[in-house]
Amino acid sequence: MIQSMTGFGKHVVQLPSKKITVELKSLNSKNLDINARMPQSYREKELELRKMIADTLIRGKVDFGLYVEITGEETTAEVNQGVVKKYMEQLSQIAQGDDLKLLELALRMPDTLKTDKDDIDAAEYEAIKAATNQALEEISAFRSEEGKVLEKDFVQRIKNLNILLEKIKGLDPERLGTIRERLDKAVADLKVEVDANRFEQELTYYLEKYDITEEKVRLANHLDYFETTLHSDDSNGKKLGFISQEIGREINTIGSKANYAPMQQLVVQMKDELEKIKEQMLNVL
Template identity: 30%
Template sequence: MTASMTSFARVESSQDWGTLVWEIRTVNHRYLEPHFRLPDNMREIEPRLRDLLRKNLSRGKVECSLKITRSEGNSQINLNQALLHELNGALEAIGEIVSKAKRADALDILRWPGVLEQAETDIGLIHNDAVDAFENALKQVQESREREGAELKQFIVQRLEGIGKETAVVRKFMPDLLKAQREKITQRLSDAKVEIDQNRLEQELVFLAQKADVEEELDRLETHINEVTRVLNTKGAVGRRLDFLMQELNREANTLGSKAVGVEVTQSAVNLKVLIEQMREQVQNIE
């Protein structure tokens, strides 16, 4: 299924210990590039989160942020008594050696890492809740990407139909254009009253007709149209393949324009390039 690389999801989960909020934003990128903003005590689950991303997404820049709020019943503050005794002993030792050393006040001591201890729920439980909520957010991201991908697919299909119509127009006009070109050259030679070997003239006219013939380019355009249609209906990541096909379509349109022998073909070549460019811009956002 065609999926976009642009999406956003927000999931809030309330538990006995508090609440957590996941926000996931995804934008187009050549590869899968995840970025996590997690509280320090959640860093342990980051490998699990990255593994979930790799299993569900193939491309895109993905920004994931987690916010945790503890409930009042789980935010009781305790003092690390053992560490306080150690700090006090160290301060007394410093005072005996350095007579003018200032004693630290209570706030300074509270700022010392580890002095304040928060009565915490089992951190493993919070980790599991965070992973579960992340899976829910990731599911929302996928659903959103698939919805937008379906719209992008329809957009591309419409442009493919337009390309098909333009190739049909060129096929319709080419025989008359080649005939008119042949008659124009013959008439100019006749008006100039230039004597020329008829066999040589015929060879040159055939050569010019071959140079102006765009049958091969039209065939390749139709082949690429069929391939784009097939890829759009393929499961998995198809963005890179579609991007390559856009380049091939553009190549054929350029060749068609360079061989144009009439205003009708020139206009069709311009229309083709517009349609292909419109598709190319949208393909950049397909996973």
């Protein structure tokens, strides 16, 4: 079953003095690209959290957000009183003002708050990991639902390509007959005598250059292989991309050999269907 690279997952954990929110958003990308936003005090755990995300999401441009809101009395920041007083003394020498105004100005200056860096509580970190796992489950479910929509579209596009291929097969004898008639007429218009046997040999050689039997067989095989891969257990976006390139190569060869307007019109329709597949393929995991 294929998965989309587009997804969203969110989970919130309420601790006695904190509310922790984990958010995951992903878009399509050739490789895995994780952008992590989290408080500085949690950066020591960033690599481990990144590995959890990489093991699950595999590929895509992923935005990971860890947000912590203090809901109780706990705080890690304190006013650096000595620094604030020193600022106030210096400000009072520069300009007159009441203590409240000077305090307001002083608190805007650097280093007026000090933060004690404590180790992350083990129970708190387990809650963060649990929230991250829950958010990963949600984003994976989202990706799977998006994948079902993509799969349905791919199945219809492949069906359309098979229908167009059958029409090309039906037109092929008529096409070769038309090319032969065109060549016969061109020679007749020259009003010169030609050796019938030699002419037939040259005509056969010429028509072989326009033969598309191999291309029809390979294209049918590629379409079957695409559909088989589409219904495999894993999401094989890159593999499906390679198969679609091979499909395009066969369609282009048929178009270059067609030399027959009705068949070339079918080839244009096939290219349109394949282009829509390639557009959607960019979002497949």
